Amino acid sequence: MRLIISEKANTAKKVAQFLAEGTVKEGKHRSVPHHTFDWNGEETVSVGLKGHVLNPEYPEEYSNWQKVEPSSLIDAEILKPVSEKGVAQAVQSLSKKADKVVIATDFDREGELIGVEALSLVFEANPKLMDHVERARFSALTKAEIQGAFENLVEVSKELADAGEARQDIDLIWGATLTRWVSRATKRYGSAFLSVGRVQSPTLALIAERERERRAFIAEPYWELEATLRNGEPFPVRHATGRFKEEPAVRQAFENLTDTAKVMEVKEKASTRPPPAPFNTTAFLTAAANIGISPSRAARLAEDLYTDGYVSYPRTDNTVYPQSLDMREILGYLKGVEGVGQYAEKLLKGGELKPTRGKKQTTDHPPIYPTGRASKKALRDDQWKIYQLIVRRFLATLSGPSKSLRTTLRFDSGGEILTTRGTVVTEEGWLEIYRYGRRPDEELPSLKEGEELKLIGAEIFAKETQPPGRYGQGRLINVMEDLGLGTKATRPNIIQNLYDRGYVHDDPVVPTEKGMGVAKALTDFASEIASHEMTAELERSMDAISEGRISKDSVVDESRDVLRRVYEHLQSSETEFADIVWEGIRTDETLGKCPESGHDLIIRRNRKSRKRFVGCSGYPDCRVTYPLPQRGEIIPLGTTCDACGSPEIKVLGGKRPWITCINMDCPKKQEQREQKEQREAAEKEKVAQAEAAQVETAQQGEGSEAASRESVQEPVKSTT
């Protein structure tokens, strides 16, 4: 029997379908499916892994963070225990019956390593297979590609797998050593540990750097002059200078305005916006972020839609549809999708279909496109949103350009130039179906040069220049990609980790003071791990390994040497390092001033129960305390409640962040409690009425659609 091992369940299934000469028999080992069929007259079994099946780990004797010197992890042995027990069992049980094995994992570095991991399981179960290994290399899940790959089997590339293993080892060695060192230096043990890593730390440094720029930013005042003209409907215009740097200049311009304005110029410019490129992972995550769905959630939702057969594989760099994709077939089933059916039909009737092409073309997977028809009822709200996004993007890539007309008007009033602009879409094209972030038309009155209008008002606005904006999660994904940080599959997780570790909060991403401190301390004392250059360097080394120019061991050993130097420098700066981080943590925990003694109010924990509360730093002289919610991160806002004067905090976690003052006896809270009770009473009443109505309609023997459509809202529970 020949055993074919792929990277994931879906691929294993497709491989079987494309190679089978007759029927495919489905089997299962526990919950791991496999597919049996005949190929070249030989019984063949295809099985899928779940990505990596081994996970590198240090031996047991290194597990105590307090007792083990972190530097001993630099040279410690690295074990590769099985992380996917079920899959490993299935592979080993099948291996025993096999006389040949074909590795058919993804055609990339990690895929090669995953294949080698699988082989270690295979040989353990059946050593006779050692000399009977072949590798199928295909870069698209199509019949032609797969058949071609299996007709031209090659060897597993030890070099490519070694490159992947070097990456793995270096990540664990640096990550574990520095995470433990930093946690120990700052005495953050247990769940309070502070993590450090090749990808997360440069990402955090990026966010912190932007925050520092914002803080260093000195706002400069400027003035704008706006006037209102009338020709039928009044409309606003701006002084052509835009930003006045000096106040007297704007005053002078204001004084010069008369009560009329003459049209000096009417300029019209037609412009064309081509439809967008097909979705790769980054573009998809960015678009999802723009409609308020975080990358990690969007990735999760797309994954669900993929496993249910609604969309294609969601992790791809490709932005060019393969020739083999049958657009008409896809449009055929999109005809039945709510909200887009008519549009799909229109495209089908419209003749030749020419999809757009993006800049990046790879062959591993197609761009993300809909693979099945979903209905709103069958999906959760957020899944439906993501499905619609992918469907609409797909339709947009098959649509015509949108055309618009931009009108610029210039006026003269008392020698001052006033101007305004308006844009009107003249031909919707792809915008009709892909309406995300679309701005409404700004229509201007149609005017002729020389025409005179009434100037009915003018106003000076004093403004300030703004600091550079914070990164949104979508933007961050793009910046990471540009810097080579992480992969399409890991970037959402990396960002999510920064949230979970309490390094950042909110979106746009705001670093906590702890996050600022860790970023600064790492940049100051271990700059290697805080810079994206480490990844760039690692990429170069991995290329060298995979091309056989250098050995895996020499790359990892050299990296160990660098880490030893970094470690020594850290050791000699331990107190400075810890002070920087502690300062940040202390700031995060200082909520405001004590109303009785004027000392700082800080987050503390009860020694016995470990429950947190707010205490006065003047303790034991001042015994003021406040309760705190026990769950979710607490972010001090630096503001005080307008009703009771106590500090306000933001509580993260739960469905959405909420802002509250820490005083439970605040009159506002009392008011809110009463309002809530009233709301709940009203809700109960409504439910009772709906139920009564339902009973009534049921009694009348009619459909109860109206009553059942009424959803019963759960009363919101307070966490305090």
Added chain:
DNA sequence: GCAAGGTC
């Protein structure tokens, strides 16, 4: 209780 990389 460490990282980052796959995939569910």
